[in-house]
Amino acid sequence: KAGVTQTPRYLIKTRGQQVTLSCSPISGHRSVSWYQQTPGQGLQFLFEYFSETQRNKGNFPGRFSGRQFSNSRSEMNVSTLELGDSALYLCASNPGGSYEQYFGPGTRLTVT
Amino acid sequence: KQEVTQIPAALSVPEGENLVLNCSFTDSAIYNLQWFRQDPGKGLTSLLLIQSSQREQTSGRLNASLDKSSGRSTLYIAASQPGDSATYLCAVGSGYSTLTFGKGTMLLVSP
Numbered sequence: 001k002a003g004v005t006q007t008p009r010y011l012i013k014t015r016g017q018q019v020t021l022s023c024s025p026i027s028g029h030r031s032v033s034w035y036q037q038t039p040g041q042g043l044q045f046l047f048e049y050f051s052e053t054q055r056n057k058g059n060f061p062g063r064f065s066g067r068q069f070s071n072s073r074s075e076m077n078v079s080t081l082e083l084g085d086s087a088l089y090l091c092a093s094n095p096g097g098s099y100e101q102y103f104g105p106g107t108r109l110t111v112t
Numbered sequence: 113k114q115e116v117t118q119i120p121a122a123l124s125v126p127e128g129e130n131l132v133l134n135c136s137f138t139d140s141a142i143y144n145l146q147w148f149r150q151d152p153g154k155g156l157t158s159l160l161l162i163q164s165s166q167r168e169q170t171s172g173r174l175n176a177s178l179d180k181s182s183g184r185s186t187l188y189i190a191a192s193q194p195g196d197s198a199t200y201l202c203a204v205g206s207g208y209s210t211l212t213f214g215k216g217t218m219l220l221v222s223p
Contacts, residue, residue: 043201
């Protein structure tokens with residue numbers, strides 16, 4: 001089975017712009033979670049989608065949003081980008097009913 | 113709020129040594145604890161998952177233990193190799209998909 005894929009792998013944006021990141025889970029996996037990784041804060045949970053519904057949400061401002069499509073692919077959007085949004089954004093998929101998380105390679109976002 | 117702490121933050125050892133990485137968490141009401149490996153600039157690779165009802169898990173040269181009551185887990189790496197060099201992350205699961213991570217231990221194994 002193919003692993004979790006994330007596109008794009010690298011992205012450079014300017015403050016104030018918005019960005020959309022994409023995650024395709026492992027085939028058959030219905031849960032997708034998003035995490036932000038920065039040197040200062042480490043890995044922090046953003047949100048989780050299961051069967052197109054947001055099931056859990058971390059402590060991030062409303063500028064961070066996401067959605068999941070019927071084929072389980074997920075997108076996250078960040079509006080009005082700030083310098084502090086520069087990070088590695090990781091998504092993970094889970095088949096549902098299991099604790100094991102399978103992570104993608106991440107999208108490196110740089111905000112200038 | 114769950115907090116996860118990993119000690120040490122960095123570790124440098126010669127090849128062949130056995131080593132222990134430590135993880136502690138503040139809330140013992142967990143579903144599971146997972147250890148991951150992360151290579152520079154890359155995603156996470158799952159190493160071991162311990163369910164809350166289990167005490168330890170083993171995979172090859174890796175052994176992880178869990179003591180829920182004391183809020184501690186250890187990852188034991190036997191006969192370390194240069195290929196083991198990476199950052200090791202401990203994560204506590206409070207549900208099926210929500211993980212709280214520690215800041216990691218950066219391990220360097222020199223030949």
